[in-house]
Amino acid sequence: MSRLVVVSNRTADPRKPAAGGLAVAVRESLQQTGGLWFGWSGKIREAADGTQSGQGEVHVQTAGNVTLATLDLSREDHDTYYLGYSNDVLWPVFHYRLDLANFDTRFAAGYRRVNQLFAQKLLPLLKPDDLIWVHDYQLIPLAAELRAMGCTNRIGFFLHIPMPPPLIMAAIPEHEWLMRSLFAYDLVGFQSEADLTHFSHYVESEAHAQRLSPDRLRAFNRTLRVGAYPIGIDVDDFKRLADSKEGRDMFIRMRDEYSRRRLLVGVDRLDYSKGLPQRVHAFRELLTYYPENRDSATLIQIASPSREDVGAYDNLRRQMDSLCGAINGDFGELDWMPVRYIHRNVARKRLPGLYRASRVALVTPLRDGMNLVAKEFIAAQDAADPGMLVLSRFAGAAEQLKEALLVNPYDTQGTAQAIQRALTMSLDERINRHEALLNRIRKFDVHWWSSTFLQALEDCEPNEVAADGTRQTSG
Template identity: 85%
Template sequence: MSRLVVVSNRTADPRKAAAGGLAVAVKESLQQTGGLWFGWSGKLRDSESGTSGESDIKLQTVGNVQLATLDLTQEDHDTYYLGYSNKVLWPVFHYRLDLANFNVRFAAGYRRVNQLFARKLMSLLRPDDIIWVHDYHLIPLATELRALGCGNRIGFFLHIPMPPPLIMAAIPEHEWLMRSLFDYDLVGFQSEADVTHFAGYVESEAKADTLPGNRLRAFNRTLRVGAYPIGIDVDEFASLARSRDGVEMFGQIREEYSRRRLLLGVDRLDYSKGLPQRVHAFRELLAKYPENRNSATLIQIASPSREDVGAYDDLRVEMDSLCGAINGDYGELDWMPVRYIHRNVARKKLPGLYRASRVALVTPLRDGMNLVAKEFIAAQDPSDPGVLVLSRFAGAAEQLKEALLVNPYDTQGTALAIQRALTMSIEERTARHTALMQRIRQFDVHWWSSSFLADLSSTESSGDFRAVVSSSANLLN
């Protein structure tokens, strides 16, 4: 049986609770199959240390998973991670060209670290390994592996949105990036909309041919693409709601807010999450539907995120101001309209918080999937469930059609949807929840992993890259 090799920007201890959607999903996949997880350690090293100036690989075995990590220099971290990944790719892929910084130094660092990852990974690979590369940090990794002679099957999954062709084309290196994806055997996206955007790009920019079997032919290579919406482990998350921490959190929140109806937002502090627009919509709710005053409370958790990027400092200041203004204008001695929490909340406590909330507000301006929406559904009491208000611009909206779908840019429309959620009958809430629960069970994290890996295993490589590698090897010899 082939070994699964997962490559991501960061690794995580599979024994510990993971915070991000990527880490949770990868952990679930590897715990089932075992294998190797390769990535950055999260640590920085002196640029002069290591063999030939490069970091040594650190190996650690945790259960049936082997972790392989390497350190980065400060320069590589600043250009590859803070620079190209988070100041170019993240804003552009989330449609925020105004926040992108196309510094050529960032692009050079991004290529350099992907080459470093490829060199280090090659020393660990076996001939029959199946390699699964994750997310925007490592788009060109397959190209670098192929150049070193790697003939393994390699799949790639993009966890963030794929932008429309014209937005993608704003990146100076866009052709190189998209060409790099054709060195994979299978590329997966979160939604059908993302697949459409990618196909539209390669058709317009590279004159790609569409072939049977979800395949695209461009750059003298053939690539299989597909939508694989990521899910959660529904039973595991539901069990967290019944655990001691979950029950204690549920009881604590219910007691403290016994006279209130809770609205909940759980996000990273990120400009893609639509947090200011959400707060404006809540203010509109209080202004237009005064019966919610002294009754509805918004708990907004905004976990710290990339605080060394300037745009996030501006967002934090804006959120502090908006939440303070609502509390000042509408608050009473015994009622604070918004409870704004800028810190991490332990994952084991979240199910109890979800379960105690009447409405979840998942209203990003753009999101690859957003697993908070699915976690909220899994944590509900099926006999008295809460209501999910979901942005139509989240990847989850393609699946979760029984949620109340909103345009987060439409403040009045979002306020109306929240009012509808707060006043919805138990019959309608139950019917919507039943349908949503069935869907997240059907397309859970195990389906996501097994369906992607099954398709990767059955995908026939075009053989083009092997010819290129062979020619390169002959030239070197």
């Protein structure tokens, strides 16, 4: 079995239960092969230490049978590659927010420079038969940099965020270079069929790509395999978390404290893509047009801090403070606060208990690659009396979770109507919907996601025969 090499912007110890979503997703595959995980250390080298940009040392440590290799970044590289191009260009554009993008040419140069640096530092660590799996928008050109240095390994890429339609992608000044870079991979995976369609339409219209088969495209003298691989969760592991002491304690506390209320819950990062102001407006509409919910329904909205040094996020925080305060001032009673707004991190081990105590989950992003909160909420429910999921049709999860109540988050009145339906839905209908949703997230769980993608990558020929019968090069 080939060793798996995972490359991502950040790494994490895959043994730790509090590790993030990517760590959970790749942990099993890395441990099976004694794999290598490479990425930024999260540390910034200040100029005072005398080092120059791109000259950082690789730090290697072991986590069980997994090797973690990390690299520090200079302040300039961090600010241009990470804060600049990744978060001020690619993130807003890929989430359809052209108005928030900052197309500073220095950002693009820093993004290319750091991807080249990653390739330079990773290449000496590779073995000839390694299988390389690159993750997310920060590292789109990494395979092209590796190919230029002579790497012939199979390399796959997975985009965790949405793929925008061709005309939105074309707003990025470097869009042609970015999309050409993806053809240096052997396999590119997307969260949804919609994302796959957007990519296919882009390369067919902009790069005149030839479709060789439903999952193979040819352009730039290379053949690329593509597919939709919706990421999942470890359902049994999350259920165990719900049944743990912390999960049970949280459930009991919420059940007792809100015994006279019906809980609605939202759990998000504080990000403009999550549709938080629209969600609060929809809750106000619920209280306005369905007054029976006053003194009865409470929204607990957790908005974890995120990129607070960026102006757009500071504006969003102030907007949320104002909206939630206005609802509580207009509708609240001495013994009832309509919105409990929490702007801090809540321990992951407590979330399943909160989900289980809630009658409705509001997962209503304006655009999202997948959104695993929707799947976690389903997994945490009591099958005999499950809560209902209200889900944005613009989340990648909506392609799979058809039995949820799908909404347009821009239509706040329509969203309020869906929330009311969720609150008044019969037990039989909730049970039937939940059973179908649970079966689907169990079938297409995180193990299915990683094994299916890696098997497809294993099946790729690193130098496929071209459509005209000539042999392709890896470059």
